Amino acid sequence: MATLLFLGASVSQLPAIRYARQAGHRIVAVDGDPQAVAFPFCDVAEHVDFTDVERVTEIGSRFGVEGVLAISTDRAVPPAAAVSARLGLPGIGIDVAEAMTDKARMRERLEAAGIPQPRYAVLTAQTDLEQACAKIAFPAVLKPVDSGGQRGIFLAESVAQVRSSLEASLGFSRSSRALLEEYIEGTELNGILVARDGRPTLVTLSDRLRPSGLGFGVGWIHSYPSSLPQDVLSEAEEVAAATVRALGLQDGIAFPQLIADDRGTVRVVEIAARIPAGQMADLVLFGTGINLFEIAIEQALGHPVPDTLVTPADRRPIAIRFFTASPGVLPLGTVSAIEGLDAVQTAPGVLAAGLYFGPGDTIGPLQVDADRRGYVVATADTPARALELADAASRKLVVRTSSADRAFDRALRRLHTRRVLPIVVALSLVLGTAYALVLNEQTKLQRALLLGMRVDKTFSPVCHCATDVAHITFRLVNAARITVQMVNSVGRPVTTFLHDRSVRAGPKHFVWHGLNHAGRVLPNGSYLAEVAFPSLHRTLRLPSPIKLDTQPPRLLHVGMHVGERRVLVRYAFDGPAHAMLVVDGRRAFLTRFAATTGRLSWNERFPDGRYARPGRYVLSVLGIDPAGNRSRASRGEVVRLEPEPL
Secondary structure: OOEEEEEOOOOOOHHHHHHHHHOOOEEEEEEOOOOOOOHHHOOEEEEOOOOOHHHHHHHHHHOOOOEEEOOOOHHHHHHHHHHHHHHOOOOOOHHHHHHOOOHHHHHHHHHHOOOOOOOEEEEOOOOOHHHHHOOOOOOEEEEEOOOOOOOOOEEEOOHHHHHHHHHHHHOOOOOOOEEEEEOOOOEEEEEEEEEEOOEEEEEEEEEEEOOOOOOOOOOOEEEEOOOOOHHHHHHHHHHHHHHHHHOOOOOEEEEEEEEEOOOOOEEEEEEEOOOOOOOHHHHHHHHHOOOHHHHHHHHHOOOOOOHHHHOOOOOOOEEEEEOOEOOOOEOOEEEEEEEOHHHHHOOOOEEEEEEOOOOOOEEOOOOOHHHOOEEEEEEOOOHHHHHHHHHHHHOOOEEEEOHHHHHHHHHHHOOOOOOOOOOOOOOOOOOOOOHHHHHHHHHHHHOOOEEEEEEOOEEOOOOOOOOOOEEEEEEEOOOEEEEEEEEOOOOOEEEEEEEEEEEOOEEEEEEEOOEOOOOOEOOOEEEEEEEEEHHHOEEEEOOOOEEEOOOOOOEEEEEEEEEOOEEEEEEEEEEEEEEEEEEOOEEEEEOOOOEEEEEEEEOOEOOOOOEOOOEEEEEEEEEEOOOOOEOOOOOOEEEEEOOOOO
């Protein structure tokens, strides 16, 4: 079995990591979140942002990885290609990775290859919008060129709406560029293809259904096989395969999103070089028996993928229904209790079901992919019947939220009316108000209030170190009266920075010392920054939690070996921590990465550049966790450093 490096260890990567672990592979994972949910399933867990190619390459080299994988996140695809290239491992190539994650470059290449796609224009803050929009028929879709998950996406009916939404969309782009493209009415398709030696093989084509309203870009239902006629599906297969070839993908999994208009013309919306998120691997596995994780691992290791791995063992109808807020079944607010998941999982036709949230988490309006908070996979004799069973099962879930949040939930639900039409393979949602009113409300709700939201991931108020406070920053788009406070896992305020004060637009910065109103250190746990707009009756919670952690790590094991002009130390902690070697009370070495186990090598040189003189020294090891807490030092071990031989 092989050592695999996963870029990312979030809930999206968890199924692939668990599969690889069960298959007997050794798992090394890197993630910028020290509490990444998949870390406990990894042999090595490194708290490193996977976009830091230098550090990730060093980790890959140190642990002797034989394959690099980017699963279910576009952001990891270019770093994975770069790390693979530096380590001399199989990969899709840096140029291909960039072409399949930068939508502007993707559009240019597809245009040059004559691939059918929507008309488009690339926008920046300096673009002449009147001139750019003249090329595009409205309505049009505005989105960042290098973001994903439907973040920063807007539906615009005019140049004025593009202008009002452009800054918000650019705020989600790492390169400060956005794409404006014509909105095409039709049936949207998700495709899965496997490229082998430059030859794409179609695995599945499924319908991707979207709700009306704020989350118009979110795929909240998947239905397989597609409802479209065979001639349209054949054209979709040809367009998808041509897209893969045009972008140069030789060996890898491709995820094209296509749309077929009412005349049957198929265009490419976009394409990714990865296994998609949103339980698409489940759709393929349950619908065809093909395991995308197995294919991805084989290709990461440079092994040939035989026809048997891409040939369906069977085909059966599959429907995936996601748990979301309105117009879905979930209430808005902070979750206080969840009941009925067992009933969902055992309902007729259900193959799998799961949740991405728990008590204390906050359910927000359906706007981006991350607002899909769980799923139900069902099967039946037809896709329409499978969807009916998934719908029936989803209604067995009971989620309770706080009373204040439920009041806001009821107000928002008045904007939506949900009706499922009992047609064999079609499902549409219509709102109970006029189309013009819907657009008006949608525009109001989509207007960004905050941009550039950042918080420190973890800190310790008692460490007396650089991480003894947490920083909260965001940019207020418009002047407003706001309340800024920290809330605990059940939504109760614990610290207030501002209370109903008028502030100017612009960047805001707050420092949190982890104390309550009485000045005492709060209990360990996750906390969220909350910004309330009283005049708008809206409260926004910054999406990244801050972990307050005052518990120091425990050193479980330490072993030392003195070699020729070098001391080797092996160590193990009860959680991720940086290891510090202390020599006669002085810091001699500190590991760059936090890990539960590892080793360090000291070349008898101190940080100031001086080498230790020959003689007797006392060495000990201690751990420093990501929050800054220090463990107790190990019992001092006496070693003798010999003079360098002549």
